[in-house]
Amino acid sequence: MDRHDVSEAVTAEIVAQLHKEDLKIEHKYGCRGLTYWFDDKRKTAFCLVEAPNIEAIKKMHDQAHGDVPHMIIEVDDTIVESFLGRIEDPVKAQNTELNIINDPAFRSIMVVKFKPKSLEFPRSTSQNESLQDLHNSFSEIITSSEGRIVKQQLDDYLLISFKSVTHAVSSALAIQSHFKEFSNTFRTNELQLNIGICCGIPVTEKKGIFEDTIKLSEWLCDVVQGEIVLSADVKDLYESEHRNTSLNKEGVTILSSSNEKFLHILMDYTEQKWNKADLKMDDFSKHLGFSKSQLYRKMMALTNTSPNNFLKKYRLQQSLKLLKSKTGNISEIAFETGFNSPAYFSKCFQEKFGILPSKYIHS
Template identity: 40%
Template sequence: MKNSNTSDNKDMEMKYVMVIETSDYLHRLEANQLNLFTQKLHNGISKLLKKFDSQILKQDDNTYIVLFDSVTNAILCALKVKSNFKYITLKFDKSIRHLKIGIAHHTNRIAAQTLSTRMCEVVKNQIVITSEVKKAYEKENRNTFINKEHIRTLNFSEEQFLTNLMNCVETIWNNSDFSIVDFSKPLKYSKSQVYRKMISLTGKPPSSFIRDFRLNRAMHLMYDRKGNITEIAQQTGFKNPSYFSKCFKDKFGVTPKTYSKQHAN
């Protein structure tokens, strides 16, 4: 008889959490393109995850959450997924290709999963790892170092800032009266420090970051049909539906109305 804790024990042995996201790009595709793309994407990623000896925790149309025992396998798999992705999306414009990968060390799986997800959704680089992952990889591969051109490593201070930033954002993101002060006070930095740190981490100033965060939430609400356009605009902190439509079109290339029709079924 198998031990009922076998699965839990295996999870504890798997030390690295990888999150793969392609959400922005996939949600911009029309339904027929989406089906073809996801089929190719899943086939390719599934083969790589099997090759690099991982355990899939969760999978949907645009996200994978995966456990690895070997940090080397996690890093090599991430690089291969990134390399293969550009061939899947070769016929599409570079500006709308979207692939993000985050890898964190696993001492608490939920915390590592949350951090990996935030690295995918927030940090501007395509592959992002924590300092613990870098340290483990370079220890396991003594003559090999992380290539900074392909992988960004967050130092401990950046990891802390990312965690505190997103904890703050998730409490105030739909407040239409948001200002940079709402970041600087809880983060305990001056407005100029917050600005510099956010540019370094996300590539965006605070106002653009919160706007894009709202738009991504709005896109998901529309994809899940959680209300009409005006209702979703208000739910996501946009006072003016016309301004919401303009921002949505600027970011995703289609109007909210067109997007809703594309994903109506």
């Protein structure tokens, strides 16, 4: 999939003509143009092409019309369809020479996590069945809001794509409401719900489709305090679609642009350095450009967690992934995730998840 950043003068009809020119010569380069998306508002176009390599796509575009892509990434067609709804051109309108597709690839991406606070919950068959019912209900809400489930893990994770910001937000609010009803009906006060929503385009400087947008949605879900956390762009788009109707609702947190920038710097640095045993908060302060007291206040306001506890929590989440995949024994995992002592690691793990890692790994 490639991305073209076009000028203000480019219209959907012009992009359709360029697509038509590609199709005329695609065979020369072993390519097959499947479809494209055009966003007139943001002046971006995206082409989905079967090709032997990136150079073949560049050469095809260059000979056909000279508009060489700004970025090309390798994608799986089934994943593209999950996010964008199609991998071929729509049926051409009758009595038209061109197949004009004025269909933006801009999407609202939502991450939903509903998980037990303790790894010992749920235990019983009835509780497991209740969790399955909850998952099914979420899926029904998403489908009724015209969302497309891209990825799901039965126990705790949903990744969803929406064409409309309005549908994404209304779906999140419906999930939040249903979750509260579920928690009151069943004994599930140990369950925690978190939802993150942001929006973006499929091809950026990263290698994966919607990679930037997915990552930010996961950060909103995992790091920022609040049941539903929205990026500033989601808030602005929603209010513009609803004549400035406020999104100040219970359980909804809106991340400001400045806090979003801070979150990017914080998480980029954390993901690079988290497993270094000698990593200290002084390192975070220097990298982010804050004094210790400023960093503490900023972290508490954004995450409701002190810098030291934030790093420990992040390391424990990474250790949980390693324990689930059974890559290494407990001592190896402790040192690999930045803990200086297996005993201290076990203590922190039990405090966080309600179970010793030795018991969890054998369960």
